[in-house]
Amino acid sequence: MHTLRAERLTKRYRRRAALVDCDLAVPSGHIVGLVGPNGAGKSTLLQLACGLIAPTSGTLEVLGARPAAGAAHLGRVGFVAQDTPVYPSFSVADHLRMGAWLNPAWDAALAERRIAEVGLDPAQKAGRLSGGQRAQLALTIAAAKRPELLIFDEPAAALDPLARDAFLRSLVGFVGELGASAVLSSHLLGDVEQVCDYLIVLGAGRVQVAGPVRQLLADHRYTTLEQLVLAYMSGAVAR
Amino acid sequence: MIRMSLRQFRLSALAGAVLLTLATVYLLRLGGATHAARLPADHHQTMLFLAGGSGLVPAFIGAFWGAPLIARELETGTHRLVWNQSVPRRRWLAVKLAVVGLASMAAAGLLSAALTWAATPVDQATGDRFSTVMFGARGIAPIGYAAFGFVLGAVTGLLLRRTLATMALVFLAVIAVQVAVPNLLRPHYLPPERATVAMTADAINRARMLGGITGGPIIGGLEMPDAWITSTSRLRTADGRVLSDAAFDTCFSHAPQTGATGTFGDIAVCLGRLDLHVDLAYQPNRRFWPFQWIELALYLGAAALLVAVGRWRIRRGTFS
Numbered sequence: 001m002h003t004l005r006a007e008r009l010t011k012r013y014r015r016r017a018a019l020v021d022c023d024l025a026v027p028s029g030h031i032v033g034l035v036g037p038n039g040a041g042k043s044t045l046l047q048l049a050c051g052l053i054a055p056t057s058g059t060l061e062v063l064g065a066r067p068a069a070g071a072a073h074l075g076r077v078g079f080v081a082q083d084t085p086v087y088p089s090f091s092v093a094d095h096l097r098m099g100a101w102l103n104p105a106w107d108a109a110l111a112e113r114r115i116a117e118v119g120l121d122p123a124q125k126a127g128r129l130s131g132g133q134r135a136q137l138a139l140t141i142a143a144a145k146r147p148e149l150l151i152f153d154e155p156a157a158a159l160d161p162l163a164r165d166a167f168l169r170s171l172v173g174f175v176g177e178l179g180a181s182a183v184l185s186s187h188l189l190g191d192v193e194q195v196c197d198y199l200i201v202l203g204a205g206r207v208q209v210a211g212p213v214r215q216l217l218a219d220h221r222y223t224t225l226e227q228l229v230l231a232y233m234s235g236a237v238a239r
Numbered sequence: 240m241i242r243m244s245l246r247q248f249r250l251s252a253l254a255g256a257v258l259l260t261l262a263t264v265y266l267l268r269l270g271g272a273t274h275a276a277r278l279p280a281d282h283h284q285t286m287l288f289l290a291g292g293s294g295l296v297p298a299f300i301g302a303f304w305g306a307p308l309i310a311r312e313l314e315t316g317t318h319r320l321v322w323n324q325s326v327p328r329r330r331w332l333a334v335k336l337a338v339v340g341l342a343s344m345a346a347a348g349l350l351s352a353a354l355t356w357a358a359t360p361v362d363q364a365t366g367d368r369f370s371t372v373m374f375g376a377r378g379i380a381p382i383g384y385a386a387f388g389f390v391l392g393a394v395t396g397l398l399l400r401r402t403l404a405t406m407a408l409v410f411l412a413v414i415a416v417q418v419a420v421p422n423l424l425r426p427h428y429l430p431p432e433r434a435t436v437a438m439t440a441d442a443i444n445r446a447r448m449l450g451g452i453t454g455g456p457i458i459g460g461l462e463m464p465d466a467w468i469t470s471t472s473r474l475r476t477a478d479g480r481v482l483s484d485a486a487f488d489t490c491f492s493h494a495p496q497t498g499a500t501g502t503f504g505d506i507a508v509c510l511g512r513l514d515l516h517v518d519l520a521y522q523p524n525r526r527f528w529p530f531q532w533i534e535l536a537l538y539l540g541a542a543a544l545l546v547a548v549g550r551w552r553i554r555r556g557t558f559s
Contacts, residue, residue, distance in 0.1 A: 013557075043559070050323055053557045068327070075325035085316035087247075094246065101242045102324035138320070145325060 001064050003028045003149055003181045004049060008058035011044050018044040020205045026198065031175060033196030034185040035229055040202040042185040043082060046153045050079040063149055075105055078142030082153040084135045088127025092120050095141055103145035111144035118170065132163025136170060143174040150175060152184040156191055168195055193225045201232045208232040240326050244338040251304055252342060259346050263353050270357030279360035286361050289354060290376035296350060297388030298413040300343045305392020306405040308335060313400040318558055328553050336546060340389050347385030369467040369527050371421045378531040383538030388413045390542040394549040426469035428533045431520035438474060440511030444501035456487035458517060465524040472518040482515060
C-alpha cells in the first residue's frame with residue numbers, strides 16, 4: 001500500500017496554481033521529507049493530504065483512500081498543522097481528554113507518558129506554553145490516536161534549535177513506537193537530513209524528484225542531501 | 240463530540256446562566272406583583288419595556304453564542320486541530336449546532352414562560368398580547384427566534400471567519416429581522432378579516448394619531464376589541480372615496496370652536512360631522528395560538544435552511 005499516491009494532482013487558488021499535474025507514489029514505511037522553496041506547494045500538498053482543502057483536478061489517495069474519507073480514515077492519519085494550533089483556554093490535560101473523546105483508538109497511557117517525558121505540566125493552560133512545548137503537545141495529540149501515518153506541516157520552523165532537536169527526536173520516537181509512516185515538510189534541509197529516508201523535492205508547483213534518499217544520492221553521485229536538493233531547486237528555478 | 244462541545248461552551252454557558260437566573264428571578268417577583276395587583280393594567284408600561292428587551296435576547300444569543308462558535312475556530316486555526324481527530328467535519332458541525340442550539344432554545348423558552356406567566360393578568364386586563372410588540376414576547380415564538388438567531392450567528396461566522404465582524408453584523412441583522420417580520424410578514428399569515436368602522440367624534444378621539452407628516456387624512460392607533468388591527472385605510476367619505484386633503488385640512492387647522500374636550504377636541508367634532516368611516520383589516524385574537532405556531536415554524540424553517548447552507552459550506556469550502 002502507498003502512503004501517498006497522486007495522479008495529475010492539481011490545485012489552483014483563484015489565479016495562482018499551487019500544484020500542477022503532480023504524480024507521486026510513495027510506498028509506506030518511510031519517513032518522507034517534503035522540501036522546496038517557499039511557495040513551492042508543500043503546504044498545499046499536505047493540506048490536500050489531510051482533506052482540509054480539495055483538489056482542483058486529479059486525484060490524491062492517502063493510505064489507499066480519499067483524504068478524510070470518514071471517521072475511520074481520519075483515525076488512521078495524524079496531522080500536525082503549521083504553527084501547531086491548540087486551544088488557548090484548554091489545559092494540557094483538557095487536550096488529552098479531547099483526544100480521548102474524539103478518537104476511538106486513543107492511547108491514554110502513551111499520551112500521558114509522553115507528556116511526562118517532555119516535562120509538560122498537565123494543569124498548564126495551552127495558551128501559556130512555549131512554542132516548543134506547544135509543538136510537543138500537538139505531536140502527542142496526533143500520535144496518541146495511534147495513526148498509521150503522521151503528517152507534519154513545517155512543524156519545527158518556528159522553534160529554536162534546542163526545541164527543534166527535541167521535537168525531531170520525539171517525532172522519530174513516535175514513528176518508531178507506532179510503526180507508522182510519516183511525511184514532514186520543511187525548508188530546513190538539516191532537519192530532513194537528520195530524520196528522513198525518502199525525499200520529495202517540490203519546485204514551482206511540480207514534483208522535481210522523488211525517491212529513497214540513499215538511492216537518489218547514489219544515482220546522482222552527490223555526497224550530501226543538500227547538494228542534491230539545491231541542484232534540483234536551481235534546476236526548477238532555471239526552468 | 241458532545242462532551243467536547245459542552246467543554247468548549249462551558250464559559251459562555253456560565254455567563255448565559257447567570258443572566259438567565261437574574262432575569263428569571265426578576266420576572267418571578269414581577270409576576271407575584273402582577274398577580275396580586277388590583278389594577279394589573281398599571282403594569283402595561285413595564286410589559287412594553289420587557290417586550291422590547293426580550294426582542295434583544297435572540298440578537299444577544301446570535302452574537303455571543305452563535306457568532307464565535309465556528310468563526311473563532313477558523314480565526315485561531317484550531318479547526319486544523321479538531322478536524323483531524325476521528326470526527327468528520329459535518330458531524331462536528333452537527334453536534335456543535337445541536338448542543339448550543341438546544342441550549343439557546345431552552346434559555347429562550349424558560350424566559351418566555353416566566354414572562355408570559357408574569358404578564359397574564361396584564362394581558363387579560365388590556366387584551367394586548369396579540370399586538371405587534373407584545374406577541375413576540377409571549378408563548379412559544381421566542382424559542383424560534385432564539386434558534387434562528389443562534390444559527391444565523393454560527394453560519395455567518397463560518398462564511399465570514401471573523402469573530403468580531405460576525406458578532407456585530409449578526410446582532411444588527413437579528414434586530415432587523417425582528418422588526419421586519421411583525422410588520423411585513425405576520426399580518427399575512429392568515430387572510431385578515433375586514434370591517435368598516437364609522438368615524439364619529441368619539442371614535443376619532445379614541446385614536447392615538449391623526450394626520451400624517453404630509454398632511455393627508457390619516458388616522459392611526461385605532462383599537463378594536465379582541466383583535467389585532469393590521470391595516471387602517473385613510474378616512475373615507477360616505478361614497479367610499481378618500482376624504483380630500485383640503486377638507487381634512489379645513490377641519491385640522493380651522494375647526495370651528497365648540498369648546499369640545501377629548502384628545503382631538505374641535506377637530507374631532509368637525510370631522511365627526513362629515514359622516515366618515517375607515518376600512519380595517521384585522522386578525523381576531525382567537526388566532527393568537529395559530530399565529531404563535533406559524534411564527535415558530537417560520538423561524539425554525541429559516542434556521543434549518545441556514546443549517547443546510549452551513550453543511551454545504553463546510554463540505555465545499557477551502558479551509559487552509
